[in-house]
Amino acid sequence: MGACWGVAVEKDSIYLPCEKHSTEKDLDPRIKLLSVLSVIILIVIIPPGKWLAYVPFLAIVLALILFHRLPLKKVLLRSISIIPFVLVITIFLPFFKGGPAIFSGQLWIFRINISQDGIVAMLSILIKAWLCMLSLIWLTTTTTITSLLEALRRLHFPAVMVMILSFMYRFIFVIIEETRRMKHARDCRLCGKDRLIQFRSLGNLIGTLFIRSYERSERVYAAMLARGFDGTPRTVNTLRLRKSDFVFVASLGSVLIFVLVMNYRLFI
């Protein structure tokens, strides 16, 4: 569909521009996926209130980000986007968690207690979420979606799920483009009418989009059948582990073990 009515989907609008950093010389996506997963697990199991234990992990993640020469400022800005979501979930913790109160008072008919444990828990979750986000940004900006999918496949993630993810990635652009075209066509006939009509037509637009996507899925399936698809997803294996992958695993692994041991000795 390319550029329709002069409006194109910006090529990599859902990525940071550094998606291009992923090259053939880069690490195996399986290794990256498993590294991020282990870093995240180690971050998540840190008990609340042990603030210093986060520092080595921050250092590791930052080192990875700098190692791939990602633009630090952009990465940090993007990582902050997780904070509001976590805040919505954790904001009530200080009010409902038991334990010693650092503040209690009367607000109209409500009695308010702010518990110290609650604040500690909230801050811990915020820091954990932010660190995990940071490491995920490292993963997604240095790995193309296709190689990530391939990695999932090779790690024996259910094939159907991988297929659904790959469809999502392929057709999100088609559907965005379709939405834009429909929106333009609507706006042309709306002539700046009031908000109510705009909202009502939005409902129609979403409904139509749903039906069109459904019909497209039938055509896509027919096209798959036409090429001999029989329900078993098959793919070509292209990933090979190289020496650099083993070096990376060995060094990150030893750093993580070292950090784990030191953390438990010193801070926890």
Next chain:
Amino acid sequence: MPEPVIEIENLNFSYPDGREVLKNIHLTVYRGETLAVIGPNGAGKSTLLLHLNGILHKNGSIKILGETIGDHNLHRIRARVGLVFQNPDDQLFCPLVYDDVAFGPLNLGYSPSTIREKVEKALAEVGMSGFEQRAPHHLSLGEKKRIAIAAVLSMDPEILAFDEPTSNLDPRARWLLINLLKRLPATKIIATHDLDMVRLLCERTAVLDKGQILADGPTDSILNNLELLRTAGLAP
């Protein structure tokens, strides 16, 4: 007498709501032939093509290379009849061009090295070598159409069926595509209402209107029959 590769007999198809799309179709296509199926929008051209490799079946008797299509031989039939859909965004569903062209050969159970070979050959045939690692959503419509053809060619079909191959293309992309179709050696069935292309590519033409075949004969005599074209809504 050349060998018949497609024999359609008494094919009827209606939508679940009872609307008839194809009525009593009889059509035989011979090896090496290029047949045009022309007709206005909604004449049933796409539905007819979907019957050629058993996406829709059980509505009549269709023989492909002497074999009647049935549940037991769908796999074999689909490897022999390549269907190129009108909208490449329906046909190309992988995040990478390579995976899409490799999809057919993978389903045929070829070895990895054969698959690589077939993909390279198919892409070279449509003039798109070097596009393996590109994403379909970054390509132009003409490029996507050619990839869609490569995705079918990689299965080495003996019969190729195209649904509106030149629709929505700009003149240059359209000419590229017509030349490409001309080069392909397989037996071809082209559903279209691009009559210029029909004149250039097809020696035989069938006119489909309201689900019925109105005429079937040499392209020249059909395209010069203005009365017939007017009846089928193909001439003003």
